[in-house]
Amino acid sequence: MLWSKSLETGIALIDEQHKELFRQVDILLDPANENRHKESLNFLDRYILKHFGDEQKLQAEAKYPKAAQHKKFHDDYVVVFRKLKEKYLKEGPSPANNMEINKTVVGWLKDHILVHDKEFAAYYKSLK
Numbered sequence: 001m002l003w004s005k006s007l008e009t010g011i012a013l014i015d016e017q018h019k020e021l022f023r024q025v026d027i028l029l030d031p032a033n034e035n036r037h038k039e040s041l042n043f044l045d046r047y048i049l050k051h052f053g054d055e056q057k058l059q060a061e062a063k064y065p066k067a068a069q070h071k072k073f074h075d076d077y078v079v080v081f082r083k084l085k086e087k088y089l090k091e092g093p094s095p096a097n098n099m100e101i102n103k104t105v106v107g108w109l110k111d112h113i114l115v116h117d118k119e120f121a122a123y124y125k126s127l128k
């Protein structure tokens with residue numbers, strides 16, 4: 001599993017959703033699951049939106065000062081992900097496309113969680 005404990009934010013809803021995202025990417029990167037790749041890309045497409053929406057809602061409720069900047073990261077990423085999804089659906093799995101998923105999906109998610117989601121989580125927890 002690509003998810004690891006170091007990615008934990010301590011906000012249960014967010015952590016559960018992050019785990020689900022990584023579970024889907026695990027499917028996507030496993031050639032043995034090729035028949036499920038399309039389904040998992042479509043799932044990710046929907047789930048990323050839901051997850052970003054839930055995170056943004058939490059940030060708005062908590063009056064997070066960086067909420068607008070954080071939303072911009074999310075919005076930009078939706079565009080990047082959709083482009084990658086279209087390319088993958090057209091071309092199918094290949095070492096190059098798998099490398100791109102690793103960089104663009106796994107890499108982005110990890111960086112985003114470790115830096116930006118954790119920054120929000122620290123703020124969120126400091127309110128309690």
Ligand SMILES: [Fe+2]
Binds near residue numbers: 055070074112116117
């Ligand atoms: Fe986020």
